[in-house]
Amino acid sequence: MTIGLxxxxxxxxxxxxxxxxxxxxxxxxxxxxxxxxxxTDGWQPGLADGAKVPSFTAATTTGETVDEEILRDGVTLVGFFSTDCGSCLPKAPDFADTAASTPALAVVSAGRTAADDLRQALDAVGKVVVEAEGGPVATAFAVAAYPLFFLVGPDGAVLASGHELDPLRRLARA
Known part of the structure; x- marks a missing residue:
């Protein structure tokens, strides 16, 4: 008994x-x-709401030079996509549809794979920048995750941001 105990x-x-x-x-x-x-606690995947977008310069796929002044023409939707992101390509057509009614800039980060599919899905946006990871536009917006969307006011400040397009689309229309 003691052995069992x-x-x-x-x-x-x-x-x-x-x-x-x-x-x-x-x-x-x-x-x-x-x-x-x-x-860290309070981690943000990009610029926080209310932050001013710093200066940047990039070339679009049509050869046009864009900078932070493109954001001053009213409320602008900015979308960041990556070729290494599995959920980016499915969200690109919705972004392009929204860009038909809201000024927009699409930025494609060309990772390990070619950006052709994303470029084709975003052709309707008009202003598409393809840059290497950590390019000037992604750096200006402090992008750390994809897809990431920003709604930028005419003063160059971020009004809202997130990984989902629907909330930003509703804000842009309001």
């Missing part, structure tokens, strides 16, 4: 130690994940 007590002790060690490992993995992703 001793075995149960030893097993309970081992389970308790295992729980403590597992909790420590989970905490360390979460810290590591935050550091690796560069995320």
């Amino acid at each position: 001793s075995a149960v007590l030893v097993l309970c002790g081992l389970v308790a130690v295992n729980l403590v060690l597992t909790g420590g490992i989970i905490r360390k993995l979460r810290e590591y994940e935050r550091e690796r992703a560069g995320h």
